[in-house]
Amino acid sequence: MNSRCAPRENPDDVARSRTQRARAAWRHRRPHDGMELANESHGAGHRCAGPFMSTCEEHTQMNHAEMQFLSTEYPYKKQYGNFIGGKWVPPAGGEYFDNISPITGEPFTSIPRSRDADIEAALDAAHAAKTAWGRTSVTDRANVLMKIADRMEANLQRLAVAESIDNGKPLRETMAADIPLAIDHMRYFASAARAQEGGISEIDHDTVAYHFHEPLGVVGQIIPWNFPILMAIWKLAPALAAGNCVVLKPAEQTPASILVLLEVIGDLLPPGVLNVVNGFGLEAGKPLASNKRIAKIAFTGETTTGRLIMQYASQNLIPVTLELGGKSPNIFFADVLNADDSFFDKALEGFTMFALNQGEVCTCPSRALVEESIYERFMERALKRVAAIAQGHPLDSKTMIGAQASHEQLEKILSYIDLGKQEGAECLAGGERNAMDGELKNGYYIKPTVFKGHNKMRIFQEEIFGPVLSVTTFKNEEEALKIANDTLYGLGAGVWTRDGTRAYRFGRAIQAGRVWTNCYHAYPAHAAFGGYKQSGIGRENHKMMLDHYQQTKNMLVSYSDKPLGFF
Template sequence: MGSPGRRRILPEQLTRQWQGVLSGRSDERDIELALDAAHQARESWGKTSVTDRSNLLLKIADRIEQNIEYLAIAETWENGKTVRETLAADLPLVVDHFRYFAGCIRAQEGSAADIDANTVSYHFPEPLGVVGQIIPWNFPMLMAAWKVAPALAAGNCVVLKPAEQTPVSILVLVELIEDLLPAGILNIVNGFGTEAGQALATSKRIAKLAFTGSTNIGQHILKCAADSLIPSTVELGGKSPNVFFADVMDHEDEYLDKAIEGMLLAFFNQGEVCTCPSRVLIDESIYHKFMAKVIERAKTIKQGDPLDTETQVGAQVSQEQFDKILSYLAIGKEEGAELLLGGDICRLEGDQSGGFYIKPTILKGTNDMRIFQEEIFGPVISVTTFKDEAEALAIANDTEYGLGAGVWTRDMNKAQRMGRGAWNSGGTRVD
């Protein structure tokens, strides 16, 4: 969807070459057209039986599953992430989300309560109507599925704006399922945030607003929703601490192997994950031995063509993100951080020689540095040490972010203490 004559050419993240692919550059007029279509479908879709809505989501899941390889390649081409990840994680999870919410809606129930002999209070779920959704670029299809599947399951119609950096792959998906969808229930509007996104966020014709992305934009989204007196759901940035206690090194076993793997998950999706272990805290008594193993493993990570199924780290999503990450590497060095691994552009050969590739990087420093306190959103781990449990907790909580956290210990008592109540985070992984 896009206004006549308003198009933009997209670059390819893998090679940084302009491919002549056109994407719509929509604005408020297109948002209004999408809202018109959604409102026209609102009543009929909201009255569609739960059984039929559930069955539609199951059909969508089946269609996506039948085309996983096609969709995985489309997302890799657009985003720069490895096809090994889109094949093994992104697209299977998209399928699972549609099936999950197809089941949830069948199991949803209302409730009733006696107030007195003559009064009964009851409630039953009803669709909100038309909802607005703004999707990030790090998981273009999966984040869309997170929002679209429950909204459609609940009987809502959707107007969705993908990130301007990744506008195409969601259109490829919707083209595959278009024949399954009643007209108007799912509307995709591409464009820049200041044009299409702002128009959607401030519209008085939506009943709820959902957003995943940066903290600054999320704050603006919340204000827009408050101005319209509508509910909103936001998932914002993170600088997730992962704490590794000394006992992870007690034995050379599968647990230690998993702990090393867990730390290096910071490089999953090129570090473009809000809950990845971007801030790592290691007990000072095991720091040198543990980090030696981590670096040894990290050096085996294969970086290269994202369309090669053996590649583990691909390209960053855009020139802007590429430049941002490089600027933080420079900031880290200026702040006095010790470079343990990477720290530079990954210069590939052939078609990928000009792509947005950055070497997986590990920097050692202190928690007051900007590389610890600010979200880099790239393949960069900031590492520091702690003396005891209390200091680990203090360092972990010394951040503006509170999205996720992780703790690694063989001691179940310590895991229980660290995993419950003490963290200032929305979710904590205990391993």
């Protein structure tokens, strides 16, 4: 084991035993074992007002209940209901579960543990609303979406703080990316719906074929835990713009920020148009995904669960949109080091993108391919860049990487770090849990970790969903392409080169739905997003997404009085 990656220490033997069992379960599972249906250092110190904070003070701890250093109030209540038919209602069975903040590892609110009866109630409300909402003019629906975007913008910091507390991601990301992108997606689909056109075809002088876009009716949506609000909006914006009513189930790991969103925007939609039901995968997700009363199911999450979703949909012969896992290659050609300039600095930043959102991104560039001739020089600078990633309290504006979203995810990532060491990968950075102080001591923090190995190792082939980067080398373009495409997945990829022709050629040859060229982790509303191979079915974003939530009505109309002439 490389000395730079210290062995993990546990506080007591009991915890160590539990951890070893959990890691063993992950290490020895088959790559595609079935899982339950789910949606799937600098510590405390100086916290100075940045672009997201309103004061500059010394704090030794950040307590969720004491938000005085932010220009917003604490966003959460002690308990929530489901949002059904425009009202907050308790779960039918009266059960709740504690929602844990990954920042502290402690519960901060309680959430409905819903089951079949709650899903059916939400579907009742959606079906009661679908006819009127589906017949609403496109202009009126677009105006509602614009109002939603405006309301979100007016509450941007409240939503951003809620997202960071629920998910553990840094406030600087939720303020600058997650919530602004969600707002932009709402506005984009409001405009895209108004710009959508049908079609008229002349069959002959007296016969015309009309084509109309009509909503599917009531659709189900299951949201992941890595970008709760943004992923909800990715699905809600086109569905609502197209005239559908929605029953949405958030991930049980991060259900609360979406409920704050509903507190902000819920009154802008007619009752029943948007319904949110919380709960666990088998208890609430499966009853929604397999329900005969939905006309479509959209899911973002782990590939194994995506297979189950597709099975449920096939029983009801309904369309699916699946945005699933990835193991994205990030390829650095030798010419990035032709000069020590701003482009090279940008490439180094591209290398560190594996740590964005704590690596909990389906397109995480978790495989770095570096041309052999520059490996030593490139990695010397790249590892310094990784070492400069500041980990701390997510509500600190200086924090670059926060906490993993759940204890389960923390253990999964640590199990893969152990696996990488056992496989013989060289640990170049990190490789352990980050022991934080004060309020953060029980939070779910992992140091950004870099391994060097080869592409046949499991840490190169399996989605870890954490701040773990696996680095290998290539000799030429042919080998780079072979390594890049040697994966079950095909969601994203990155290409870094000063040669525009090579960049285009590689972009076309890589088997991935999105290829970033000399950039990474950009998610504009008007760029189609989706995967090849086992990374999913269908696309999200872009105006083409409206088609996923519509069906085409053709009317073939004769304006002639003449007989047809058949009988």
